[in-house]
Amino acid sequence: MGLVKNAPRYDALDSWRGICACMVALFHFDVFSHLTFLPLVRHAYLFVDFFFVLSGFVIAANYRSRLAEGFGIGRFMILRLGRIYPLHALTLLLFIPIDAAKDGIGPNLFQAVVTNVFLLQGLGVNPQNWLNFVSWSISAEFAAYVVFAVMVTRLGTAKWPWLLPIIAGPVVIATMSPHGMDTTYDYGLVRCLYGFALGVVCFDVRERFPLLKQRLSPAAETLMEAASFVLAVGYVSVAASSLPLSIGSPLIFALVVLVFAREGGSVSAMLTAPFMLFVGTLTYSIYMMHPLVRAFVRAAFLLVQRVLHTDLFIPYALNPGNEPAPIIYLHGSLWLGDLLQVSMLLLTILLSVATYRFVERPGRDWARRLARRDKVGALASTAPTAKVHEHAEA
Template identity: 65%
Template sequence: MASAENISRYRALDSWRGICACMVALFHFDVISHLSFLPLTRHAYLFVDFFFVLSGFVIASNYRSRLAEGFGTGRFLALRLGRIYPLHLVTLLLFIPIDAAKDGIGPNLLQAIVTNVLMLQGLGVNPQNWLNFRELEHQYRVLRLCDLRRRRKPDRVGDLALAAPDHGRTGRARHHQPRWDECDLRLCLVRCLYGFALGVVCFDLRERFPVLRARQAPSGETWLEAASLMLVVFYVSVAGSNVILQVASPLVFTLVVLVFAREAGGVSRWLTVPFMLMIGTLTYSIYMLHPFVRAVVRAILMVVERLAHMELFVSYALSPGHEPTKVVSMNGSLWLGDLLQIAMLLLTVLLSVATYRFVEEPGRNWVRRLADRRKAAAVRSAQPAFDT
């Protein structure tokens, strides 16, 4: 069993999480462009399910052995809260003036502030998704963390932990019936637990069966990874129009995770170049900040539209089965739309660098130091005192 100081780092999977975040951002930017009309982008909400599977695998790999060695569920919860809450609070503060300017300061906004501060905004208590458009965002619904180790005598069943990963998605619901790609609480929690649980199972299967870790020749691994990459592109492109394929997508993503956890092929080498690793590191910030970038850019374009008497918004349904909504149209030019989407994504990444450096890292480190001090104090208090 690996010690807490010797935990494997699945760098290629971290980069995949960054790719998922970027694809979800492109899906949410709502711009008439070549990119938006690509089936891969139109159905990119499925990368949320990919992210859930990835997070289940990565969190299980990071914490399973630690908890088995007495890491402590309370310490785990404290560290996870330190990981997600500082940036959650910052984005909340960014969205308050946006919603206040849009809808005014009233009881709905005040209620939304309270529920967001308490991280209860995903429970359906607000009349709509105020202050952001993500559901169940970054809420760690931790039941208990488990030890899934294989023992000599399988008579000890560890505790099971299911934690919702660092992300949520979808805009304000336009349909009363729940949809896989535009889910309310009834489906969002199901998607989260379903994908995350598959990620945990995926990690356990890899640990239990050495054949899943055994590497082939480099060329064979490269072909396997390339086939898995093409599978993701193809499946996401076609699954958006079929509910059965949507529901089955986490199973497909589980297979892809098993392939890239080996990190033995040419695609993995590309995924572990410094730029891709940086995108993986910025995953949480990208998820949290892209709605803010979207809101600010749309607000600026609305002002330009009024001042310049231009038509920069049209009513259109970018995703199949959705009702038309106001999307950005750069004077009808798809190429300008592409440039705008790319610029919005680059702006999101640049802002994410800043929030990671000045919000995520300091918050996480402060909580870790606090947890270490409390652990040290608990150890000292537990030691017996001897008369000298």
């Protein structure tokens, strides 16, 4: 039996993930441009919380019942590691020489490598982001997988345990996080569990209330989708200016997940067009590879700046309260900045095609084969003494 059977797919939500990954990339490129100064892009770090909410929803849809029925924590973790670790390992190896050239070889680099290897870099053990700076969220999400597997195995499909991070997460972020909702290496796990738990609860609510799955007329479905899309875009555009609003962003994303899981309107139809599905498939690679594109482009501009004796960077605080940081400045031309930023995004997508084909997919397939062998071994060891019920796997 294959490891993917009857697993629910939410194509429109996959495309949403792809859009969010592209927005996060634009946010991190740090170019003086029209795009950078759009409020939606300036606050696009909040789209990481969409990943967390959607992850909780999809993981609950695919694994909650199976784990409660004996799927096995070990097999679950093998599958999740196979999904995230190969590309994480590749970007880690590529960033080691970059950080060594920038900051030198020393205790910080050693700590960075060790914590990244063991996926600890987003759990509050480092004083800053090192190496691939977005990988803090991979660390936090892997910890959320562990929490999910243990809780479901021990407590079954109960909903109440997930209310704790939903209630405590915003309180901790509001009172303890020095960067508010833009917390990463320090309170990233709290941020992740807050969104992840919301996703799990969203799935539970959707299962308990059939009305949330029942299709309305195409016009009504389209209206709901368009309204939630506009709400999400408008909310992110203004949310970062207010701590309470930014902390509430996962709630907005939970609404988006519930609406687009229905896939009943014209907006979903556009999101499930081939190109959008293609971008959605590349989401993880886009997310993990865009810091590498950023690093190489900035290195190239530093070299050009040195050779031509011209200033191609200026210190600039893109958001209120942030310390000024050097951003690429093409002699004040916002249009050239737009062109550079779009080119960086296209380059990221091209690289992502390669990493998906040669890193992500082989790693995922290897993990599935390993998990299948683990299952076969478990069946063989228990066959003489017990009757084993085979479960569908994903």
